[in-house]
Amino acid sequence: MPDRMRVWRLTAPGELRLEEVETPRPRDGELLVRVEVALTCGTDVKLWLRGHPKIPFPTILGHEYAGRVAAVGRGVRGFSEGDRVVALPTAPCGDCAYCLRRLENLCVHLFQATGFGGYSDYVLLPRHIVNRHAFPIPSGVSEEVAAFVEPLACVWHGASRIDLAGDRTVAFLGDGPIALLFVQLARLLGAGRTVLIGRHPRRLETARIVGADCVVDATHEPMEARVRELTDGLGADTVVECVGMPEAWHQAIALARRGGQILLFGGCEPGTEVCLDTARLHYDELDLRGGFHYTPSSARRAYEWICDGALRLGPLISERVPLIELPRALERVRRREVVKVAVRP
Ligand SMILES: [Zn+2]
Numbered sequence: 001m002p003d004r005m006r007v008w009r010l011t012a013p014g015e016l017r018l019e020e021v022e023t024p025r026p027r028d029g030e031l032l033v034r035v036e037v038a039l040t041c042g043t044d045v046k047l048w049l050r051g052h053p054k055i056p057f058p059t060i061l062g063h064e065y066a067g068r069v070a071a072v073g074r075g076v077r078g079f080s081e082g083d084r085v086v087a088l089p090t091a092p093c094g095d096c097a098y099c100l101r102r103l104e105n106l107c108v109h110l111f112q113a114t115g116f117g118g119y120s121d122y123v124l125l126p127r128h129i130v131n132r133h134a135f136p137i138p139s140g141v142s143e144e145v146a147a148f149v150e151p152l153a154c155v156w157h158g159a160s161r162i163d164l165a166g167d168r169t170v171a172f173l174g175d176g177p178i179a180l181l182f183v184q185l186a187r188l189l190g191a192g193r194t195v196l197i198g199r200h201p202r203r204l205e206t207a208r209i210v211g212a213d214c215v216v217d218a219t220h221e222p223m224e225a226r227v228r229e230l231t232d233g234l235g236a237d238t239v240v241e242c243v244g245m246p247e248a249w250h251q252a253i254a255l256a257r258r259g260g261q262i263l264l265f266g267g268c269e270p271g272t273e274v275c276l277d278t279a280r281l282h283y284d285e286l287d288l289r290g291g292f293h294y295t296p297s298s299a300r301r302a303y304e305w306i307c308d309g310a311l312r313l314g315p316l317i318s319e320r321v322p323l324i325e326l327p328r329a330l331e332r333v334r335r336r337e338v339v340k341v342a343v344r345p
């Protein structure tokens with residue numbers, strides 16, 4: 001293992017720099033992972049351009065990654081040097097007020113010691129992540145596919161807050177990776193019909209490839225009218241918002257039928273607000289829910305799905321680039337020209 005490694009560090013919005021630092025050595029209970037692949041995510045772009053309410057500057061980027069164990073700290077069980085591993089960037093503490101209520105995704109210590117830094121040569125995993133959120137990659141599963149455990153864990157957590165199965169029309173607002181995972185999960189769980197609504201040709205094409213029953217190009221078609229047409233004028237039974245902008249939250253609510261469920265999944269810019277029609281909320285008895293992050297049980301379930309090869313993840317990787325090209329990759333994600341970029345140190 002080399003003494004020095006490269007790491008992309010973000011010191012302020014827009015200030016992304018490739019630095020060379022000393023390669024860390026794992027202490028007791030820790031694992032050092034040599035990154036084989038890290039996937040871009042909309043959260044990286046938010047963090048890069050405006051910061052993130054949960055992640056203060058300076059920070060290192062990259063939270064969807066997989067690699068090989070490069071060094072093992074004392075006392076770690078279940079991993080040896082050379083093993084392929086996928087890890088999630090956070091793990092709950094297990095004893096705060098939220099963890100004790102089994103709301104581990106809301107753990108107050110979630111972002112204190114993290115395993116961020118997938119856009120580096122190596123990542124050091126803290127002990128609590130090694131214990132709860134590091135998984136061996138089985139043979140037959142590529143690192144690229146394994147790296148989807150993180151977004152899929154988030155999606156499964158969100159999915160567990162709503163009804164997707166049965167004779168329901170489920171509309172997904174957004175055409176990014178989250179919506180493309182959600183639509184596949186909804187089909188796996190037996191949703192009657194899935195409708196994906198977006199504006200970006202390449203991503204809409206991917207939605208067709210991964211099996212959305214109906215794809216609406218909102219640049220050319222009025223989405224509300226299309227959803228009503230598909231539902232005998234009622235609106236969608238369940239709507240999942242996967243954009244993360246107040247306008248989209250507003251739009252998602254408008255797409256739901258009376259008594260419908262709306263999962264507001266995309267995190268918006270801090271300080272933004274959405275104005276609600278009280279009549280719709282009350283007289284139409286809308287069911288609005290948030291969905292954030294993942295729990296150990298949603299992480300485990302996502303890992304099992306990945307091991308089973310239950311989802312089509314290959315089409316979500318639009319291109320592959322070396323570590324040095326991260327800024328260009330993030331720019332492509334920002335412009336929504338790609339679904340995900342695989343960054344390979
Ligand atoms: Zn992500």
Ligand SMILES: [Zn+2]
Nearest residue numbers: 093096099107
């Ligand atoms: Zn906790």
